[in-house]
Structures are given as C-alpha cells and as structure tokens.
Amino acid sequence: MELTAKDLKYFEHRQDKAREFVGRFPGGIDFTGKRVLDIGCGHGALTFHAAGAGAKEVVGLDVSAKLISMANELLDDRFADIRPRVSFRHSTIEELNEEPFDIILSQATFEHIDDPASCLAAVNKSLAAGGRFYLGFGPLYNAPFGDHRRLNLPAQKYFPWAHVGGTHAQKIASYNRRHPGEDISSLNDLGLNGLDYADYERMIAACGLKKISYCVNTAAHPLVPVLNALRALPFLREYLSINIYTVLEK
Numbered sequence: 001m002e003l004t005a006k007d008l009k010y011f012e013h014r015q016d017k018a019r020e021f022v023g024r025f026p027g028g029i030d031f032t033g034k035r036v037l038d039i040g041c042g043h044g045a046l047t048f049h050a051a052g053a054g055a056k057e058v059v060g061l062d063v064s065a066k067l068i069s070m071a072n073e074l075l076d077d078r079f080a081d082i083r084p085r086v087s088f089r090h091s092t093i094e095e096l097n098e099e100p101f102d103i104i105l106s107q108a109t110f111e112h113i114d115d116p117a118s119c120l121a122a123v124n125k126s127l128a129a130g131g132r133f134y135l136g137f138g139p140l141y142n143a144p145f146g147d148h149r150r151l152n153l154p155a156q157k158y159f160p161w162a163h164v165g166g167t168h169a170q171k172i173a174s175y176n177r178r179h180p181g182e183d184i185s186s187l188n189d190l191g192l193n194g195l196d197y198a199d200y201e202r203m204i205a206a207c208g209l210k211k212i213s214y215c216v217n218t219a220a221h222p223l224v225p226v227l228n229a230l231r232a233l234p235f236l237r238e239y240l241s242i243n244i245y246t247v248l249e250k
C-alpha cells in the first residue's frame with residue numbers, strides 16, 4: 001500500500017499528539033529499558049515515540065488491518081534506527097498472547113473500543129507486577145462533538161451537544177434516513193461505543209488496578225478551569241467531562 005501525502009500529513013499530526021499525550025501525565029513517562037504495548041496504535045505515532053524515547057521493545061496493536069499495514073510501511077521507510085525494537089500486530093489485546101509488559105499505553109482509543117471493561121481486564125492480565133497503564137482518551141460521548149461528528153448532524157454546527165438527545169436507536173434511524181445505502185445498526189458501526197463518563201468512571205474503579213493519577217479535562221485551554229468549576233454541578237458532569245487521563249498500576 002502506498003502512503004499518500006494526506007496519510008503522511010495525518011501521521012505527522014499524530015506524532016505531535018503523541019508528544020502531547022506523554023506530557024499530559026504528571027512527570028511524563030519514562031520509557032527507558034521498558035517493554036511497552038500501545039493499544040489502538042493506529043499509524044503507530046505513539047509506538048514510534050516510545051521506541052525513540054528508549055523503550056527496550058514496543059508492540060503496537062490495532063484492529064484495523066489497513067492501519068497496521070500503514071504503520072509497518074512507516075516503520076520500514078522512516079524508522080530504520082528503531083526497526084529491531086518495534087513490531088505491530090493486527091489484534092485486540094484480548095487475543096494477544098505475549099509476555100507481560102512494563103508499560104501499556106492507550107491514546108484516543110477507549111471511546112472507540114466496543115468493550116472497554118474487557119480491555120481493562122486484559123490490560124490487568126498483560127501488565128507485569130508494578131507495571132503501569134497510561135490511558136488518555138476523549139472526547140467522551142456526552143461531551144461537545146462527542147460523536148466525533150460521525151453522526152453528521154447539521155444541528156451540531158450550532159449546538160455541539162446536538163448528538164446527545166434521544167435514544168441511540170433514534171439516532172441510528174435518523175442517520176440511516178440521511179445516509180441511504182449505509183444501513184448501520186449501532187453506534188459501533190461508526191466506530192463509537194457511546195458510553196457515558198459515569199460508565200468509564202465505574203469501569204476504571206472496578207478494574208483491579210491501583211489509581212496513581214486521574215484527571216478529567218486535561219488540556220492547555222484557558223477555559224478548562226471554568227469548565228471544571230461548572231462540572232462540579234452534578235447535572236452538568238456528563239456533558240462537561242471531555243477527556244480522561246489516568247495512570248493505573250498493577
């Protein structure tokens with residue numbers, strides 16, 4: 001597969017996002033000499049970053065065969081120096097059968113995973129004792145543009161929460177009416193799990209890993225303090241919880 005100029009531009013954008021991801025955890029992430037797994041690696045930007053930052057070995061995994069093929073192509077074309085320490089797998093973590101990892105990463109993926117609770121259980125199994133899971137994701141479904149604009153709702157131009165009202169079934173029916181021929185049957189068909197902030201909060205608390213840090217609305221935006229003040233009001237919490245950044249330890 002030939003990578004297009006558009007693919008390469010997107011990959012370079014994700015490289016910036018990978019650096020930002022690492023910087024969003026208190027104290028960053030020390031990859032030196034570690035065995036690392038990147039769940040939902042996409043084109044591999046964070047996988048390459050971890051290897052470049054001194055990891056002993058990094059495995060990137062993704063359910064998209066197309067993205068894994070692109071990541072392998074980038075590895076061959078652009079990362080000859082780290083080539084022996086990086087590999088990609090077309091797999092979910094539940095299917096992966098590997099030695100335990102010191103560090104597991106997951107960037108911008110948990111809101112796309114069909115069953116994050118099962119993924120968390122697999123993370124628990126795949127971490128070495130004392131190993132850490134660095135998890136950061138969003139926008140969450142009930143946040144502004146939490147459907148990642150995939151429902152393609154005209155009203156969202158004026159109201160970023162336009163996707164939130166109504167049941168999921170109503171939203172799927174409306175989507176199918178506006179996109180003849182696509183015939184999706186759930187939000188999962190659009191690559192979204194549609195889970196609430198409260199669902200993630202519960203799953204993370206129940207996963208059996210120790211919470212080292214937990215932060216909602218991590219961003220360098222000047223409005224974050226205002227958002228967080230309003231988020232303290234229970235009825236606004238779902239709608240103003242945009243992302244979760246947490247470090248969990250086995």
Ligand SMILES: C[S@@+](CC[C@H](N)C(=O)[O-])C[C@H]1O[C@@H](n2cnc3c(N)ncnc32)[C@H](O)[C@@H]1O
Pocket residue numbers: 014017039040041042043044045046061062063064067091092093106107108109112113114
């Ligand atoms: C928005 S992309 C993020 C890619 C990359 N982490 C980044 O930040 O550039 C989400 C990725 O999650 C992958 N994904 C969704 N469900 C998954 C699962 N159960 N296991 C592994 N990857 C999954 C998708 O194929 C997609 O590549």
